[in-house]
Amino acid sequence: MKRGQHHGALREALIDASLQLLDTEGVEAVTIRAVARRAGVSHAAPINHFPDLRALLTAVATRCFEHLLGAARAARDARSDAYGRLEAFVDAYIDYALAHPGRYRMMWRMDILDPEDPALDGLVEGLYGDVEEMVAALPQPTRRIDPTTVVIALSSLVHGYASMRIDRNFIPASDAITGQPRQHVMLKVALGLPID
Amino acid sequence: MKRGQHHGALREALIDASLQLLDTEGVEAVTIRAVARRAGVSHAAPINHFPDLRALLTAVATRCFEHLLGAARAARDARSDAYGRLEAFVDAYIDYALAHPGRYRMMWRMDILDPEDPALDGLVEGLYGDVEEMVAALPQPTRRIDPTTVVIALSSLVHGYASMRIDRNFIPASDAITGQPRQHVMLKVALGLPID
DNA sequence: ATTGCGATATAGACGGTGTCAATATGGCGA
DNA sequence: TCGCCATATTGACACCGTCTATATCGCAAT
Incomplete structure (x- = not known):
């Protein structure tokens, strides 16, 4: 040592x-x-x-992704129904982003990070893999869509909403009609589920 | 003068x-x-x-938003059916982002821009307003959802997809099952429309 | 136990950056 | 024509990333 x-x-x-x-x-x-x-x-x-600033920032982002994924997976595993697991994962993801806005903003700054870094890339791929798994575990959808498209759509919805909450903090957190957290409404719509 | x-x-x-x-x-x-x-x-x-670098970058971003909005609105106005107008607007938006990745990345970097700038803020609000208008012009949806939620969802889908195309350019541009551009599939799903 | 060496930390330098103060210069109105 | 004010220049300062040369620590082999 x-x-x-x-x-x-x-x-x-x-x-x-x-x-x-x-x-x-x-x-x-x-x-x-x-x-x-x-x-x-x-x-x-x-x-x-x-070796340089980029490497330092990449290591920091890697640690942040570890924390974020750890929290999201823990929240997911505390649930048993397929949709509840996805919802808990998303909620924990957004909670982390709002609790650490500086970190979250940096984590997706691929222009100052090293996207080739194996540790960082592995965590990002792990995140997408988790989403793909959780979507595959849902009761089969009525429409057949490329799973990659679904992963892109869900990731974009969650990331976009988190970013807006961070950068435009006047946005109310709840859907004005249903009263549900916006991310729940967006998830159900994107998945073709009833909003109840 | x-x-x-x-x-x-x-x-x-x-x-x-x-x-x-x-x-x-x-x-x-x-x-x-x-x-x-x-x-x-x-x-x-x-x-x-x-007065400082932030002000210069904000002016540059403002000009980029003018170009982007101009192109998207022109594409929209070349169509007459409500859904086609939204689709054309989104396609032009993504085209601009992919044609000018450096500009597009900067345009949403609210940490280096001045979000209080009236010109910049007005253009961003104009963008969201356009989306809201186009959604309102669609045949009324089966589900009632807060219009703000819909705007956030559509904006996030489009922005997220454009960002992924820029930063992770190996993502295929078409949905593997339907063969349609991914943004069209995502739009239809988010709006509860048939994918055809 | 001493020596030596490799890993690690330091000090200093270089060119680049944003921003400020002092100075120069140009064009336009009185 | 004169003077003034907006604009441009020069120079300085502190900070930055990165490189080089030097120093120092701790472990291992003798």
């Missing part, structure tokens, strides 16, 4: 410092030098653990 | 230079200094027309 000199685990400390800056000041505040300052090391120390 | 000294219309020249950089090198290449260089003025000249 090779370890750094005065911390022992600088890599983790840098990711933690990045998360603090991300949560409090936004993604543009996450600079190599600011992260190094917060971790108490020199401005060039991070280069030993992350 | 007060005009600059050797250009006469530096403000427009700066926006044009920004668009060139945006199209060829991405949003991170749009810096005040690079834009000034391309416009042939000193690095501090833009400050007279835009």
Whole structure:
């Protein structure tokens, strides 16, 4: 086990410092030098653990996706009916996005992340795979549609709604007619289910 | 009419230079200094027309929204049936996003733009208003849903699909079962229409 | 136990950035 | 024609990412 000199685990400390800056000041505040300052090391120390800023941000996004997926899967597994599992997964996803808007905004900034990174890519693929699984577990739909189209549609609905709640926070969270959370209405419509 | 000294219309020249950089090198290449260089003025000249980088980017995004809305509305108005107008609007929207990925990515980066800007905000509101109008013009739906929910859902579907086409370009553009463009399938499903 | 070496951290430098202050310059109205 | 005000320039400052050279720590082999 090779370890750094005065911390022992600088890599983790840098990711933690990045998360603090991300949560409090936004993604543009996450600079190599600011992260190094917060971790108490020199401005060039991070280069030993992350070759450049993109790699650091990718590691941070990877950790965020782990948290988000962990919370969503836990919520899903607390339910047993197929639709309830999808709904709980989506609710937990949106909760995470609203609780950590800075993180969520960064997680989909593929222009500043490394989309080729195997860890990050694996988590994103895992997310889509989860959605595909949950859709496949539903009572078979009346219409036959390419499963990829369904995954794209559901992912877009949830991501778009989360983004709007973050960036345009005056949007009411409930459907004015049904009184249900908007994401529930959108899910049922997209899946052709009764809104009740 | 007060005009600059050797250009006469530096403000427009700066926006044009920004668009060139945006199209060829991405949003991170749009810096005040690079834009000034391309416009042939000193690095501090833009400050007279835009108080800071955010203001410049907001003006560029505003121009892009004007182009996008212009194209989408023209496509819409070339059709007469209510659903065809919505479909043509959406198709033109996606065409613009795919033709100008750098612009499209920037247009929704509310963290680097000024969401309070009246011109930008007016165009975004205009976009949502157009969607709401087109939905209201459809034969009345079987289910009553908050119009705002419908606008959010349709906007999210279209934006999410455009973003995925840009950032994950391996996604096939057509639904594998129906053979229709994915956005058409998603629209029909979201509106409860037959897929034919 | 000492030595040596590789991994890790530091200090310094370079060119780039946004933004500010001071200065220069141009055109237009009085 | 003169003067003024909007506009452009120059220069400076702090911060950024990244590179190079140097120093230091800790483990392992002697």
